[in-house]
Amino acid sequence: MSIQDPTIAVVGAGAVGSYYGGRLAQHGRDVHFLVRSDYDAVRRSGLVIESCDGDFRIPPDVVRVYNDPRRMPRADLVIVTLKSTSNDQFAPLVRPLLKDDTAILTLQNGLGNEDRLAELFGVERVLGGMAFICINRVAPGVVRHTDFGFVRLGEFTRRDRRDRAEPIAAMFNASRVKCEVLDDLRFGRWQKLMWNIPFNGLGATLDLTTDQVIASDEGLRLVRELMQEVRAAARADGVELPEELVETNLHYTRSMGPYKTSMQVDRQQGRAMEVEAILGEPLRRARAGGVKTPVLEALYRAALVVDSGVRTRGAAHHR
Amino acid sequence: MSIQDPTIAVVGAGAVGSYYGGRLAQHGRDVHFLVRSDYDAVRRSGLVIESCDGDFRIPPDVVRVYNDPRRMPRADLVIVTLKSTSNDQFAPLVRPLLKDDTAILTLQNGLGNEDRLAELFGVERVLGGMAFICINRVAPGVVRHTDFGFVRLGEFTRRDRRDRAEPIAAMFNASRVKCEVLDDLRFGRWQKLMWNIPFNGLGATLDLTTDQVIASDEGLRLVRELMQEVRAAARADGVELPEELVETNLHYTRSMGPYKTSMQVDRQQGRAMEVEAILGEPLRRARAGGVKTPVLEALYRAALVVDSGVRTRGAAHHR
Numbered sequence: 001m002s003i004q005d006p007t008i009a010v011v012g013a014g015a016v017g018s019y020y021g022g023r024l025a026q027h028g029r030d031v032h033f034l035v036r037s038d039y040d041a042v043r044r045s046g047l048v049i050e051s052c053d054g055d056f057r058i059p060p061d062v063v064r065v066y067n068d069p070r071r072m073p074r075a076d077l078v079i080v081t082l083k084s085t086s087n088d089q090f091a092p093l094v095r096p097l098l099k100d101d102t103a104i105l106t107l108q109n110g111l112g113n114e115d116r117l118a119e120l121f122g123v124e125r126v127l128g129g130m131a132f133i134c135i136n137r138v139a140p141g142v143v144r145h146t147d148f149g150f151v152r153l154g155e156f157t158r159r160d161r162r163d164r165a166e167p168i169a170a171m172f173n174a175s176r177v178k179c180e181v182l183d184d185l186r187f188g189r190w191q192k193l194m195w196n197i198p199f200n201g202l203g204a205t206l207d208l209t210t211d212q213v214i215a216s217d218e219g220l221r222l223v224r225e226l227m228q229e230v231r232a233a234a235r236a237d238g239v240e241l242p243e244e245l246v247e248t249n250l251h252y253t254r255s256m257g258p259y260k261t262s263m264q265v266d267r268q269q270g271r272a273m274e275v276e277a278i279l280g281e282p283l284r285r286a287r288a289g290g291v292k293t294p295v296l297e298a299l300y301r302a303a304l305v306v307d308s309g310v311r312t313r314g315a316a317h318h319r
Numbered sequence: 320m321s322i323q324d325p326t327i328a329v330v331g332a333g334a335v336g337s338y339y340g341g342r343l344a345q346h347g348r349d350v351h352f353l354v355r356s357d358y359d360a361v362r363r364s365g366l367v368i369e370s371c372d373g374d375f376r377i378p379p380d381v382v383r384v385y386n387d388p389r390r391m392p393r394a395d396l397v398i399v400t401l402k403s404t405s406n407d408q409f410a411p412l413v414r415p416l417l418k419d420d421t422a423i424l425t426l427q428n429g430l431g432n433e434d435r436l437a438e439l440f441g442v443e444r445v446l447g448g449m450a451f452i453c454i455n456r457v458a459p460g461v462v463r464h465t466d467f468g469f470v471r472l473g474e475f476t477r478r479d480r481r482d483r484a485e486p487i488a489a490m491f492n493a494s495r496v497k498c499e500v501l502d503d504l505r506f507g508r509w510q511k512l513m514w515n516i517p518f519n520g521l522g523a524t525l526d527l528t529t530d531q532v533i534a535s536d537e538g539l540r541l542v543r544e545l546m547q548e549v550r551a552a553a554r555a556d557g558v559e560l561p562e563e564l565v566e567t568n569l570h571y572t573r574s575m576g577p578y579k580t581s582m583q584v585d586r587q588q589g590r591a592m593e594v595e596a597i598l599g600e601p602l603r604r605a606r607a608g609g610v611k612t613p614v615l616e617a618l619y620r621a622a623l624v625v626d627s628g629v630r631t632r633g634a635a636h637h638r
Contacts, residue, residue, distance in 0.1 A: 202624070206525065208624070209628075212631045215624075216628065298617040301537055304538075305527070305537050306525050308535030309525065
């Protein structure tokens with residue numbers, strides 16, 4: 001494999017995949033996009049990125065876009081940006097792209113994505129990363145990036161080696177994406193969950209923006225309890241999240257103003273919510289570690305009800 | 320007091336008050352309406368009732384409408400149809416209407432309304448009733464009644480006597496409102512809560528219609544658990560709700576199709592939700608009886624967050 005000048009496949013080029021793959025392509029990398037619903041639009045008009053860090057476009061005669069992974073070249077690096085609710089598609093979408101030494105980097109939300117990739121394709125291939133970015137697909141093939149954008153990534157299991165993570169991070173950093181390598185990916189995952197569980201969880205389940213979630217004392221109490229439960233679950237998983245992160249997260253949330261999490265957007269548009277990756281899998285880790293997380297448990301159950309409910313023949317629109 | 324031909328005051332003539340007061344006025348009773356927000360509209364155009372049991376109108380030259388209880392005649396019967404979130408207005412709104420023997424009938428939702436009225440005005444005055452009706456205010460002074468309409472009422476504490484409840488029920492029955500007298504008002508209250516707690520509670524908190532709430536196995540499980548918790552809380556309050564009511568309620572809910580509870584409507588319109596009467600007070604009764612109701616507790620907390628959240632400077636509309 002050439003991790004120095006890799007052939008890159010982006011699997012699931014929604015907003016996140018289009019943006020990061022687009023940045024790499026814009027900076028001369030050999031990027032191949034696997035696109036499903038927007039394939040025709042991207043073929044016709046290319047990728048259009050409206051970004052707070054500078055608009056750009058990958059024109060249709062330049063963009064390498066596919067709707068079938070079997071037509072794509074085998075890659076040195078596969079970047080997985082599918083929604084985690086499509087993880088049952090890993091085998092047909094990723095397997096055709098693999099050589100013996102292909103690395104797989106998942107930038108998906110939540111827990112369990114690396115595990116599933118490792119199970120299917122071998123643990124030594126897998127890296128994971130967190131994308132800290134406010135981004136939306138605003139039309140087919142058109143993505144709007146409004147804030148942040150940095151990536152933190154690390155090896156899934158081989159914490160001692162950085163010979164893959166470092167060059168990948170360097171490549172992002174050379175493509176206008178700030179990227180740092182984590183010694184401990186699990187720390188990064190749990191740290192991000194400490195925010196995502198209360199805010200994506202309550203935001204989507206109660207259909208409230210982040211500022212509405214913390215508008216009441218009861219909301220603040222629930223958020224703090226959830227964050228402490230995440231700390232306890234993380235500890236059982238071998239990760240110690242500092243107590244101060246609770247108030248740091250709240251401070252940061254207040255500074256954001258009204259923000260709609262991706263899971264709330266999914267809910268409002270009647271699309272599948274990432275309930276398992278963001279709530280279900282962390283809850284199962286807590287249970288496996290013998291840790292009680294009653295608020296997370298109630299939230300998970302409510303999220304399942306909402307996830308089914310909002311996809312029930314659009315009843316809410318009838319009256 | 321003349322309970323045979325009473326002077327009637329309706330306090331809080333929203334949808335429910337306008338409808339029942341309107342039916343009584345339509346059938347020749349002496350009804351005086353205390354109206355707040357819609358006062359000008361009712362003065363100008365009267366009360367307009369579009370009803371599945373027959374449209375009718377109380378014209379402006381006939382309707383007796385007030386915006387100040389001190390201008391109203393003292394009543395033999397005060398019917399309270401305020402939203403329970405305005406119960407802090409009982410003293411100024413109801414006291415001016417009372418004679419020594421005035422009866423007070425609250426048709427409000429949930430628990431605690433009779434108690435509060437008894438505390439302020441004397442327990443011997445108080446009756447309570449449940450209005451089973453699908454009704455909405457569609458414009459100022461205009462009410463649309465789409466289904467059901469019957470009332471069940473009873474004495475708050477004096478279960479042995481029916482000499483007030485019977486004539487009041489007879490008066491409703493003579494005015495095209497089916498009405499029956501309950502031996503045990505508390506049974507009726509808890510029985511109605513067995514439906515209202517899961518469906519108003521989850522419907523408003525998760526912003527789902529009734530069919531969406533029960534669209535998933537998890538939703539059905541939560542509803543059944545809540546109904547069993549209500550049974551346990553009722554038992555601690557001296558009321559035995561038969562087990563069969565669980566499935567009867569579910570059967571009845573399925574037959575309704577997509578239905579938006581009043582609390583969900585309040586939520587969507589950014590109005591105060593009846594969280595305390597429907598969730599908080601039943602929870603406090605359970606606690607006082609030493610009964611654990613963890614799902615109700617979680618639901619109550621979430622409802623408080625939503626109730627504050629949706630009244631937070633309309634943030635959800637910003638993006």
